[in-house]
Amino acid sequence: MADPRIGIIEERLKGVNRIVAVSSGKGGVGKSLIASTLALTLARRNYKVGLFDLDFTSPSTHVILGVEGLQPKEEKGIIPPQIHGLKYMSIVYYSGEYASPLRGADVSNALIELLAITRWNNLDFLIIDMPPGISDATLDIIRLVKRIKFLIVTTPSRLAFETVRKLIDLLSELRIPIMGVVENMKMKESQFIQQQVEDRGITFLGEIPFDTELEEAIGNVNKLLATQFSEKLGEIAKNLEP
Amino acid sequence: MHEWALAEAVISTVSQIAEKEGLKEVAEVEIKVGELQQIELDILEFALSQLKTLKLKNVKFHIKTVKAELKCRVCGQKWIFRKEKIDEEIAEAIHFVPEIAHTYIKCPKCGSPDFEILKGRGIWLESVKGLR
Numbered sequence: 001m002a003d004p005r006i007g008i009i010e011e012r013l014k015g016v017n018r019i020v021a022v023s024s025g026k027g028g029v030g031k032s033l034i035a036s037t038l039a040l041t042l043a044r045r046n047y048k049v050g051l052f053d054l055d056f057t058s059p060s061t062h063v064i065l066g067v068e069g070l071q072p073k074e075e076k077g078i079i080p081p082q083i084h085g086l087k088y089m090s091i092v093y094y095s096g097e098y099a100s101p102l103r104g105a106d107v108s109n110a111l112i113e114l115l116a117i118t119r120w121n122n123l124d125f126l127i128i129d130m131p132p133g134i135s136d137a138t139l140d141i142i143r144l145v146k147r148i149k150f151l152i153v154t155t156p157s158r159l160a161f162e163t164v165r166k167l168i169d170l171l172s173e174l175r176i177p178i179m180g181v182v183e184n185m186k187m188k189e190s191q192f193i194q195q196q197v198e199d200r201g202i203t204f205l206g207e208i209p210f211d212t213e214l215e216e217a218i219g220n221v222n223k224l225l226a227t228q229f230s231e232k233l234g235e236i237a238k239n240l241e242p
Numbered sequence: 243m244h245e246w247a248l249a250e251a252v253i254s255t256v257s258q259i260a261e262k263e264g265l266k267e268v269a270e271v272e273i274k275v276g277e278l279q280q281i282e283l284d285i286l287e288f289a290l291s292q293l294k295t296l297k298l299k300n301v302k303f304h305i306k307t308v309k310a311e312l313k314c315r316v317c318g319q320k321w322i323f324r325k326e327k328i329d330e331e332i333a334e335a336i337h338f339v340p341e342i343a344h345t346y347i348k349c350p351k352c353g354s355p356d357f358e359i360l361k362g363r364g365i366w367l368e369s370v371k372g373l374r
Contacts, residue, residue: 002367004248004273007255056341077247078338094335095345101355102344109363110341117247117338 005116015122024153025163027132030184035129036064043085047124053090055131066219077117104136149177155185180205208232249289265372272369276362278310310362314349
């Protein structure tokens, strides 16, 4: 007759002001780094921030944040633990270092479960690191989280933008708000992405140059926040603040 | 106390159904609980009794457990999930997110993690009856 978990999701998120899905059509464009760094940046600006890694089969934000030995508290549901000033939730609390080979229906079920039992309480921002593409997780977030807004990440590559274009078209057709597009890993001067984005009536939030120092900052939040990548994202983040 | 969160979900959804169907009072709710999630029925029942709203004050919750039946997508083997056969920590992870079964449980015949949960995954509302 009915899945009781679905009816409680809005209630669980009612204390969250802005819910931002960091998304892309393609993998490898820097979604997780952008989602994590954006969450950290906003937290350093004294906002209450949550970060939810929804990339269940390939989670990576825990590596970026250097999360070790954390477990959520159980109190009439799940209370996400705090790390670096963020409330942080990931499937790795349960899957550990092992692979989670999930089909689409399993991804949906796990996503519904975590949305239904996680108590975020009051937040200014909940940043969601989405898996790439427009399949189950994206469709479920659109279906279940009515106030969702998308922040889309692309690289200068036409291959990345070809998939991003489809994500933009889908969201526009469904009238899901798009906060804007970030062009990541920029290596040479080109207006191609900005032009394409603006032609579609979408905000071009800015570009982030390819940062050769970034890899070494993974797992060390202070180092990460001192990178050029972070500085540039920090400027972009100002456009997302209330 | 993860059961509490699920009980809240049940009460909230039953209330939404009652509203939609114009029920003045909810009399009976049938709930199915899959064994894969290993929900503590005592805690669930207690939470349900504590969370009742006015419309649900006389409601009877009928809770039925359903065995978790798994089927391998590779070799077709079917088997029943048994909590006693797995490590306590793994059982707890599956309790929170039943899909985590795919991380730790393999087909007993061919060893594949690619299996289907045919039935008995988690909590499900089977019926809501009441007075109009």
